Amino acid sequence: MRKKSSSAKPTNRIMDPGSxxxxxxxxxxAFRYVYPVVSRRSAGLxxxxxxxxxxxxxxxxxxxxxDRGSPAxxxxxxxxxxxxxxxxxxxxAQSGRIFSHPRFEHTPEEWKRLNDVAFSGDGEPxxxxxxxxxxxxxxxxxxxxxxxxxxxxxxxxxTRLGDAEVRARLEVLAARPYEIWVKLDAGTQTYFETISxxxxxxxxxxxxxxxxxxxxxxxxxxxxxxxxxSDPGDDEIVAIADRVRFIANQGGRVKLVxxxxxxxxxxxxxxxxVSDDRLECIGQLLRTRLDMPVAIYPGRDWE
Ligand code: SF4
Numbered sequence: 001m002r003k004k005s006s007s008a009k010p011t012n013r014i015m016d017p018g019s020x021x022x023x024x025x026x027x028x029x030a031f032r033y034v035y036p037v038v039s040r041r042s043a044g045l046x047x048x049x050x051x052x053x054x055x056x057x058x059x060x061x062x063x064x065x066x067d068r069g070s071p072a073x074x075x076x077x078x079x080x081x082x083x084x085x086x087x088x089x090x091x092x093a094q095s096g097r098i099f100s101h102p103r104f105e106h107t108p109e110e111w112k113r114l115n116d117v118a119f120s121g122d123g124e125p126x127x128x129x130x131x132x133x134x135x136x137x138x139x140x141x142x143x144x145x146x147x148x149x150x151x152x153x154x155x156x157x158x159t160r161l162g163d164a165e166v167r168a169r170l171e172v173l174a175a176r177p178y179e180i181w182v183k184l185d186a187g188t189q190t191y192f193e194t195i196s197x198x199x200x201x202x203x204x205x206x207x208x209x210x211x212x213x214x215x216x217x218x219x220x221x222x223x224x225x226x227x228x229x230s231d232p233g234d235d236e237i238v239a240i241a242d243r244v245r246f247i248a249n250q251g252g253r254v255k256l257v258x259x260x261x262x263x264x265x266x267x268x269x270x271x272x273x274v275s276d277d278r279l280e281c282i283g284q285l286l287r288t289r290l291d292m293p294v295a296i297y298p299g300r301d302w303e
Contacts, residue, residue, distance in 0.1 A: 028089075028103075031085045031088075032053070032074060032078075032081065032082075032085065033049060033050050033053065033074075033082040033086075034047055034048060034049055034082070034085040034086055035047075035048045035050070036048070036089060036098060036104070038104055038107050038111060041258070041297055043115065044111050044112075044113040044114060044116075045093050045104075045107075045111070045112075045113065045114050045115060046117070046153075047093065047116070047117045048118050048121065049082065049117060049119045049134070049138065050120070050121030050122055051082075051119060051121060051125050051128040051130075051131060052121045052122045052123025052124065052125060053072055053075070053077065053121070053122060054072045054074065054075050054122075054123065055072045055122045055123055056124070057122075057123040057124045057127075058124050058127065058159040058160065058198070059157045059183075059196045059198055060197030061157075061185075061195060061197060062195055062225070062227065062266065062267075062271050063195075063223065063225045063262050063267075063271045064266060064267050065265055065266055065267060066267070067267065068267070072122075077128065077130070077134075079130060079133065079134060079137070082134065082137075083138070083141060086117065086138055087145070090142070091145075094114060094145060096112065099112050114147065115150070115151075117151075117152050117153070118153040118154075118155060119152070119154045119155065120153075120155040124156065124157050124160070125154055125155065126169060131154075131169040132169040132172045135152060135169075135172050136172050138152060139152055139175060142176070143176075149177060150177070151176070151177035151179055152173060152176060152177070152178050153178065153179045153181060154170060154180050155221070156182055156183065157182075157183045158182045158183055158208060158209050159200060159205055159208075160208070161208030161209055161211065161212045162204055162207060162208030162211065163208075167211065167212050170212065171215065171216065179219055180212070180216055180217070181221045181258070182209050182212075182218050182219070182220055182221065183222075183223070184209070184220050184221070184240060184243060185224070186239075187202075187236055187238070187239020187241070187242055188202075188236060189201075189202050189203075191236050194227070195232075202243075206243050206247065209247055209252065210246065210250035210251075211250075211252075212252075213254060214252055214253070216253075217253040217254070217255050218253065218254055218255065219254070219258060220244055220247075220257045221258045221260065222240055222257060222258065222259050222286075223260045223261065223262070224260070224261050224282060225261055225262045225266070225271045225272065225273065226261075226271065226272035226273065227270060227272075228270050229272065231274050237282050237285050237286060238285070238289060240286070241286050241289035241290050242289075244257060244292075245290065248291075256293050256294075257293070257294045257295070258295050258297060259279065259282060259286060259296045259297065260297045260299070261274040261279055263297075264300075273299035273300070273301065274299065276299075279296055279298055279299070280296060283296040
């Protein structure tokens, strides 16, 4: 049974302006760790959970929209308060009251539904040592609220999946409906270092993804931006497809490949979005190389 926090509770006061699709702000009302998002990808409402308020991440993606130039608002996670916030935001979502908020009032009727709870946020969720406890606690809240059918999603950049302890944090997901979205933006070591901003070994990261995927089904998330006006090119896309095939050939279960481009203002101005037509071509190229579904999510200008 989760404990009730003695900390200040979030209120159900609704005051943030903005449109429901363009505003993916992680700041909503008085909440510190949770935020609501309506997106085309979920075709409904996703409750985001940020277990990295300190903004620590093992990548430094060129397209990241997290502002690491400003100090983090919170240094650590208060798990009891996080659970209280999840409960309060789910209450807003399940009652439908959230859709009277100015940010969500234009949500299409068919999207006025709770789709998932997603561990995402300002860094790498698997780096949070209590991630397993956080997942279990959220799943219990969903059960208590009669929403045990709602899936829990964890987004990860994949850097730590070679670590058995980290994989164990994710294994609790299997108790309920779940998805794991693993970032894979590059197929070659050179482009990987360019786009991730880190000199880590891509081979080892892909090995870690394959190891996890042998136990837990994964969705591969591939974000393709332009860099100084150019996308990574067909050879890089083929190399990404080869990496995904490697994961599948290792016995990994890959449910889906999600192909994205940028849709939010990145930290670096040299990053742009791939046009809808070009993204469709890239998606078709992936489909010719992979024996699995590829979903294409067009970007959006942020000016
Ligand atoms: S992995 Fe995510 S949070 Fe980390 S730098 Fe990349 S986009 Fe930002």
